[in-house]
Amino acid sequence: MSSLSTPSLALPAPPTLAHLLADWLPAFGQVGWKAETGSTNADLLAQARERPEGKPWLLGAHLQTQGRGRVGRSWQSPAGAALMVSFAFDVHLLAADLPALSPLTGLAACESLRALIGNDRAGPLTVKWPNDLQWGQAKLAGLLVESLRNQNGLIAGHTIVVGIGLNLRDADTLSQTLGRPIADWSQIGAPADVGVAEIVRALANGFHQALLDVQREGFGAFVQRYAQVDALAGQAVNVIDQGRILQQGIAQGLDAQGRLLLRTDSGVQPIIVGEVSVRPQS
The missing domain is CATH 2.30.30.100 (SH3 type barrels.)
Known part of the structure; x- marks a missing residue:
């Protein structure tokens, strides 16, 4: 594992972050960032039920008081300790194909972050099925993918909401509290000019492109790419x-x-x- 380290990232003020990301992501019909909310995934799902048009959307928050993980687990992170952001997309897939989106989004997040870190030193960043991001043997980020069938006759298919929580700091404390290895962004040696906005932009573009591609090609086209970052292969x-x-x-x-x-x-x-x-x- 690399011995390089990255200074802890500070979260810009919500309006500053939202305005910057909106400029950088013209394909997104809505970009928002809140100081506090219950759950960014829940917020986007609720919006999709009321007004599904205009996606993709992005919504982040400095603090989530009712954050959710896989299998219905709840969690909360102190403000500034984690990057917490969700993305909503329209997809036209059969319901039977939707489960493949969990490993797909894990792969997309991993590839996007590896490119930011630099592929020459990003080897420890892998995906633990279905979509946890690991740095070595320690968990760096978790993803939650949720779906909703669009009820508006003008918008066919499903709304897919992808939420990610990426640890920015406090890995040592979290490791002791949870009793398992936890990693954070400050440990991985990313270039100094990579900030929170750059991470969110990379994730947004990575998810968007992966979801466009999977609708054309199916998940089978991603199997070999997944194998390159598979944390479990052969174990x-x-x-x-x-x-x-x-x-x-x-x-x-x-x-x-x-x-x-x-x-x-x-x-x-x-x-x-x-x-x-x-x-x-x-």
Whole structure:
């Protein structure tokens, strides 16, 4: 792991950040940033129910008081300790294809951030299926993908909301509190001119392009790219649901539906994105 470090990033004032990002992201019909809200994902989903037109949208917040993670977990981070932002897009996919968007967005976020860091030193940045970002063995960011069928007859398909929480500082404290390795942006050695706005712009463009591409090509076109940043490939893992081990085996990458392939004693088993956690076996 690189010994380089990056100074902790400060979050600009919400209006400043919103205006800068709006200038940088002309394809986005709405760009906003709040000092505080319950959940940026929930805010965008609520807006999509009332007025679905005009996407893509971006909404960030310095503080989320009702932040949500996968499997319904709730979490809250002190203001300034994490970058918390959500993006809403219209997609035209079958409902059966939507689960593949979780690993797709993990891949898009990983590739976007690796490009910012510099591919020559971004090797420790990988994706742990379905979409956690890791720096080495420590979690750097988590993503939550939620969907809503558009009810407005003028907007077909689904609204997809992608939320990301990326640790900016306090990794050591979080590691001790949670009892597992946590990383933050200050540890990874990104160039000094990469600030919060640059990170958000890279994520926005990365998600947008990946979602356009997957609608044309399907997730199968991304399988080899995912393999380049797969944190689990070749590892012995447990698949856990609510503390109970459901499967054990060797991770073998992903299939064309975005499912984790697990080599077990009874053959290769696909693991569906859902209420499952994957942990390396001890």
